[in-house]
Amino acid sequence: MFAISAKGIVVDELREQMSDPGAGGFCVFEGWIRNQNEGRAVERLEYEVYEPLAISEGEKVIAEAQRLFPHLQASCVHRSGLLEIGDCAVWVGVSSAHRDEAFQACRYIIDQIKVRLPIWKKEHYLDGDSGWVNCERCANV
Amino acid sequence: MKKITVRYFAMFREHAGLSEETIELEVVTAMDVFEQTRSRHGSSEPMGHCKVAINDQLADWESNVNDGDTVLLFPPVAGG
Numbered sequence: 395m396f397a398i399s400a401k402g403i404v405v406d407e408l409r410e411q412m413s414d415p416g417a418g419g420f421c422v423f424e425g426w427i428r429n430q431n432e433g434r435a436v437e438r439l440e441y442e443v444y445e446p447l448a449i450s451e452g453e454k455v456i457a458e459a460q461r462l463f464p465h466l467q468a469s470c471v472h473r474s475g476l477l478e479i480g481d482c483a484v485w486v487g488v489s490s491a492h493r494d495e496a497f498q499a500c501r502y503i504i505d506q507i508k509v510r511l512p513i514w515k516k517e518h519y520l521d522g523d524s525g526w527v528n529c530e531r532c533a534n535v
Numbered sequence: 536m537k538k539i540t541v542r543y544f545a546m547f548r549e550h551a552g553l554s555e556e557t558i559e560l561e562v563v564t565a566m567d568v569f570e571q572t573r574s575r576h577g578s579s580e581p582m583g584h585c586k587v588a589i590n591d592q593l594a595d596w597e598s599n600v601n602d603g604d605t606v607l608l609f610p611p612v613a614g615g
Contacts, residue, residue, distance in 0.1 A: 425615050441614075442545050444607070446591050448614075472614060484615050504615060512586070512607075513614035514545035526546045527613045528584070 395469045396452030398445050403471050403482040414467055417489035421496035423504050425484040427477050431527070435520040441483065443474040444512040455506040459488070463499040466490035470503055472513060536561055537602040541572055546610045550578040565589060566596040568606045584611035 395411075405424065412420055427439050456468050468488045477483055486503045490496045518524045536559040543551045551572070558575075562568050565587045573580070587594050588607040600606055 444544060444609070447588055447593065447607075451593070508615035509612065511612060511614045512544065512588075512609050513612055514610065515613045516545070526610070528611045 396449060396456050397471045398443050398448055398452075398474050399471050400473075400475050403473060403485050405482060405485060408469060408471060408485055408487055412467055412469060412487045412489045414489050416465075416491060417467070418491050419493040419496045420487065420489040421493070421500040422488075423484075423486040423500050424482050425504070427479050427481045427483055429479045431517060434517070436479070436517050437520045438479065438518045439477050439483070440516045440518065441472075441474050441477065442514045442516070443472070445474075448472070448511045448513055451511050452507065455503055455510065458506070459499040459502050462502065463490065463495040466495055466499055468499055468503060470507060472507065472511070474513075537600065537604075539568060539600060539602075540605040541568060542605060542607045543572075544607070544609055546580065547578065547608050550580075551576040562600055564596065565594055565598050565600055565606060568600055569596070569608060572608065580610060585609055586612065 429436055452470060459468050466488055470486045472484045486500050488496045488499045515527045516524055517527055539560050540557045542555045548554050560571055569582055586609040587596060589598055589600060590605055
């Protein structure tokens with residue numbers, strides 16, 4: 395499952411949905427809004443998402459992870475809109491029979507989400523300025 | 536000339552001052568649309584890390600665009 399949410403991510407509900415009697419491990423990644431970036435104090439952050447393609451591409455990423463690392467459940471939710479410091483911006487959960495696949499699939503999903511989905515973030519700084527953030531990994535692709 | 540609807544996102548929307556426009560362009564590929572709209576709006580963003588979609592499908596810069604297509608120009612993405 396992949397979803398874009400304009401509302402706060404409720405991590406306990408998402409974790410419940412990953413419950414699987416065949417799973418021996420569960421790995422989660424949560425991306426949080428931090429209060430500084432590249433030396434500048436951040437007040438809040440805004441995500442712009444082109445939902446039709448973000449959802450279809452996000453579903454592809456989940457399906458790829460399930461092909462690469464079989465026998466796992468995987469789920470991801472990404473926020474849109476205005477977020478405050480400490481908010482959860484993205485949640486990736488993977489449950490599987492063994493931990494190794496869960497760790498690898500979780501890493502695969504968040505890495506692909508960051509570079510492939512049409513999502514942009516604008517930082518609003520404490521000094522009143524704002525700016526679009528470039529994906530740090532895109533510069534090396 | 537082809538009538539193309541161009542949609543701009545994030546920093547491209549801010550540079551262009553609009554989110555969408557339908558314009559007549561002498562273009563063959565998505566790259567032509569990128570270059571012509573970039574000069575039209577005075578943007579200097581290099582194409583390298585940008586992406587393009589045609590009619591809601593991610594596409595290559597070499598993909599052909601046809602009369603009536605909607606071309607979506609995505610600046611460098613930054614999810615997560």
